[in-house]
Amino acid sequence: MKTNEIRNKFLKFFERKSHVIWPSDSLVPQNDPTLLFTGAGMNQFKDMFLGKGNLEFKKATTCQKCLRTGDIDNVGRTASHHTFFEMLGNFSFGDYFKKETIEWAWEFLVQELKIPEDRLSVSVYNDDQESYEIWEKYVGVPKAKIYRYGEKDNFWPANAPLLGPNGPCGPCSEIFFDQGERIGCGRKECEPACDCDRFVEIWNLVFTQYDRTEGGKLTPLPHKNVDTGMGLERMARVIQGVQTNFDIDIFSPIIKSLEEITQVKYNGQIEHAILMRRIADHVKACVFCISDGVLPGNEGRGYVERRLLRRAIRDGTQLGIKECFFIQIGADCKQCNAGILSRYQAASGKHCTDCEE
Numbered sequence: 001m002k003t004n005e006i007r008n009k010f011l012k013f014f015e016r017k018s019h020v021i022w023p024s025d026s027l028v029p030q031n032d033p034t035l036l037f038t039g040a041g042m043n044q045f046k047d048m049f050l051g052k053g054n055l056e057f058k059k060a061t062t063c064q065k066c067l068r069t070g071d072i073d074n075v076g077r078t079a080s081h082h083t084f085f086e087m088l089g090n091f092s093f094g095d096y097f098k099k100e101t102i103e104w105a106w107e108f109l110v111q112e113l114k115i116p117e118d119r120l121s122v123s124v125y126n127d128d129q130e131s132y133e134i135w136e137k138y139v140g141v142p143k144a145k146i147y148r149y150g151e152k153d154n155f156w157p158a159n160a161p162l163l164g165p166n167g168p169c170g171p172c173s174e175i176f177f178d179q180g181e182r183i184g185c186g187r188k189e190c191e192p193a194c195d196c197d198r199f200v201e202i203w204n205l206v207f208t209q210y211d212r213t214e215g216g217k218l219t220p221l222p223h224k225n226v227d228t229g230m231g232l233e234r235m236a237r238v239i240q241g242v243q244t245n246f247d248i249d250i251f252s253p254i255i256k257s258l259e260e261i262t263q264v265k266y267n268g269q270i271e272h273a274i275l276m277r278r279i280a281d282h283v284k285a286c287v288f289c290i291s292d293g294v295l296p297g298n299e300g301r302g303y304v305e306r307r308l309l310r311r312a313i314r315d316g317t318q319l320g321i322k323e324c325f326f327i328q329i330g331a332d333c334k335q336c337n338a339g340i341l342s343r344y345q346a347a348s349g350k351h352c353t354d355c356e357e
């Protein structure tokens with residue numbers, strides 16, 4: 001199943017559950033000057049979660065363009081870190097809550113994406129008995145596959161009860177895909193919280209039900225909200241059965257074009273693969289920044305972008321490229337003759353019609 005198909009299936013699925021398919025916000029948050037870049041699907045709905053928004057619907061689904069640089073040093077080295085990525089999500093602003101969220105998530109994974117149930121396990125927050133019972137009684141997940149974790153793993157924001165910040169927060173429930181015993185630490189007792197790669201977190205369901213005030217007091221919110229997030233590239237990796245996010249179909253044209261430019265094999269030395277993955281990630285990030293009006297510069301967003309650009313160019317020189325190469329990456333799609341920008345406008349809901357099936 002192609003990445004574009006997963007994206008479409010997700011949005012259409014929630015549209016059938018009477019959600020409004022809402023466009024991705026720009027990478028430059030339109031209504032939130034406190035943020036440098038949009039980093040999550042819920043950013044554009046902050047006011048709706050606080051009960052101050054003026055959108056006329058209570059259920060929405062989006063595929064949000066996101067940019068995060070907090071883990072920049074991991075990009076290319078791990079299977080799933082990116083600076084730019086797409087986040088699928090469904091949202092309830094004081095409408096449905098845990099039961100529907102959990103049941104729909106399972107239905108989507110098992111019936112729409114056809115993931116075998118025995119490859120899935122879930123986690124809930126220690127004190128969230130309600131979610132535990134929904135997973136066990138209504139969905140029928142065996143007890144042995146429902147894990148209870150603390151506020152570091154299963155609360156949003158992480159550790160909020162103890163450390164804050166004040167404001168809306170709540171427990172979350174995560175869904176994991178088991179890549180099998182051969183991947184990761186190989187220990188019998190390996191479980192989703194293990195640091196090894198065996199269990200891939202594919203969906204985070206956040207139940208915003210409290211308002212935290214000074215001293216860690218959690219008061220129930222009058223309107224309970226739902227905010228879920230599924231990383232599209234990671235989901236595609238699981239469905240396509242490939243090793244890293246950079247091996248999925250939407251990255252392979254970029255990697256292939258880098259192989260042509262550098263005459264270096266992607267599947268050769270691991271150090272070369274890391275450089276190519278990083279360039280692929282950063283070039284996408286830069287393309288989307290520019291298309292959202294951010295130009296490389298000396299401060300703020302422009303500085304972040306300039307840093308991405310310089311890192312990718314440095315990586316290119318390490319692969320032996322002497323000339324200017326950014327412009328050549330994916331510039332001449334053999335399938336559709338469109339440039340990288342038009343082929344990756346999918347996140348804004350626009351597709352290159354020539355090479356989409």
Ligand SMILES: [Zn+2]
Binds near residue numbers: 184
């Ligand atoms: Zn493990």
